[in-house]
Amino acid sequence: MKNSLSRTAKLLRQNFQKYLRSLNRWFLDTPERALLEAYQAAQRIKNIETEHFDSKKISSQSVKYTENVMSYWQVYLNKNLTIIKIRLAEFQLSRGIINISNPVLLEKLKVIDEVVEKYAIKYETIDELSLSSTYQPLNINEKEIKKKLKIPNIDEIKVKPPIQKTGAAPSSIGRRINKIQADFAPQTEEEFVRNYRISKGRTIIALRFLIVLIIVPLLTQYLSKELIVTPILERVRGDNTTKIFINSDMEKEALHELHNFQEALRFEYFINQAPPISSELTQEKIKSKAIEISEEFSKKSNSSISNVFADLISLFSFGIVIAMSKREIVILKSFMDTIVSGLSDSAKAFFIILFTDIFVGFHSPDGWEVLLAGFAEHLGLPADRNLIFFFIATFPVILNTIFKYWIFRYLSRLSPSALATLKEMDE
Structure with a gap:
């Protein structure tokens, strides 16, 4: 029995060491792997520029495409730019821990920098210019206005009313006629369609970002717990029967459950619904139930400890999403303000x-x-x-x-x- 336990412990120790070595290799390869993925994303963007945009920037100003075609290429561009941002951040973070020197990395960084500098200012979607202009605050410097207009006090400006003429028709009728004329103007329909597209695009971005804020932390917490934290914790703790409970409440709950099982056996015996059983058989049943309860609470303890680390990873992923989505946050805030004001x-x-x-x-x-x-x-x-x-x-x-x-x-x-x-x- 002792030999089998020692062999099992030795096998677990070897597997854990092998896992640590593979994890160490994966960690040491992180800078090169992250930079390679960013380089591949930059190459995909350059290939699209060469094949479909005459080696120019992916924009509606480079080549005249329809709105649907430009929307397709814009989504493809944003996806690869996001990959570049994430992988470059991962490369810089890991490079601060792991010292590497490879001339091939410099060539890849040059290619990535060319793409990043080209698209670093802003992304040109179909309605991007009009959409972004909605959120740019208008900074008015009163002193500059006074200086340019050469007016000592801007409060002294007297604004004349829009309608100065007095006649038979009241001013309200004139304003109503002007509104009707504006509604029948040729550019009114184009203005309405443009505003509708801006509002639609803003709503889609806000809802999509809101879904991402909910799904990404939950999915990260679940995957990190099931695939990373729980397997490592089970290997570290093993079958240690002395650390089943991590707090007193769990121990009380387990003892209460075992006590209820004993009382149920006695109850069945006293009401003659079960045949009389020997004390040895009773002890065997109680022991089997105790082992079952210990296994159950051991898994519960592992799950509680895994939740701590998985929640931290989920919180970190949520912070990354927030840090990389400043534009989406502005749009979501405007979307919520519109709903509340409505x-x-x-x-x-x-x-x-x-x-x-x-x-x-x-x-x-x-x-x-x-x-x-x-x-x-x-x-x-x-x-x-x-x-x-x-x-x-x-x-x-x-x-x-x-x-x-x-x-x-x-x-x-x-x-x-x-x-x-x-x-x-x-x-």
Whole structure:
């Protein structure tokens, strides 16, 4: 028995050492591998330029293509540029840890720099110019305006009303006629279609980015846990029966389950629904159940420890997505502002009361308690009741104070009617 255990331990040690060596080789090859993938992406962009854009930049100004064709090439371009950015960041990070010197790498870096410099300023999609112009803030320097116009005080400018003539027709009718004329102007339809395309493209980008923000962390957490963290943890811990439970709550739960099993055996015996069994057979059943419970809680402990590392990896991937998506963040913020501003005052007041009652309302302590207990179980931490109650007694109060200050400071200026509706609904 001891020889078999020693052979098994030796085999596990050899497999773990082999895995560490392969992992070390993979880590040492990271700079060259990352640079190779970035170089291949740059070569794909250069091939497209040569074959379809007369060796010019991939743009609607280089070659006249239809909108659908340009949209296809733009998606292909953005995909390869994203690969270049990610792999270059990986190359720089790994190169700071691993010292390498290879003249071939310099040639690849030159090719990559040519592509990056060409597309570093901005990407020209079909409606990119009009789309990006929507989000560029207009900086007005009042002193420069005064200097150029040679006016001592800009407040002294008297703007004449648009309609100075008085006649039989009121000014409102004139404005209505001008609006009708503008609606029938030849360029009105083109302007409407252009604005519609800009709004459609902005909505698609915002929704796609919102989906990415949700899917990428969840998928990263699941894949890293199942493929990386859990296998390494199982090899490190092995079949160590002395470290089944990682906190006292798990141990109490396992003992409670075993105690319930013993009581069930006694109950079956006393009500004569089961034949009398010997004490040896009873002990064998209890031992088998204890082994089953230990295996179950050993897997649960491994899963809790794996969740900690997988969550950190998921948080890191979320930070990378945020850091590389500044343009998408601006578009998403504008999209959310449009949705919020489109709500009626009653709808705004309804959602404000709904969220405040959920997080800082009368029934919110029960929700916070369930949420914190589930989070502690997810990370394998003991659910300390005193700590949970202390959090519930402080954090919702702070959150409520911040929210009331926001209502007093900003909502009264952004939407006074929504504030009045909110006060009436609260009363």
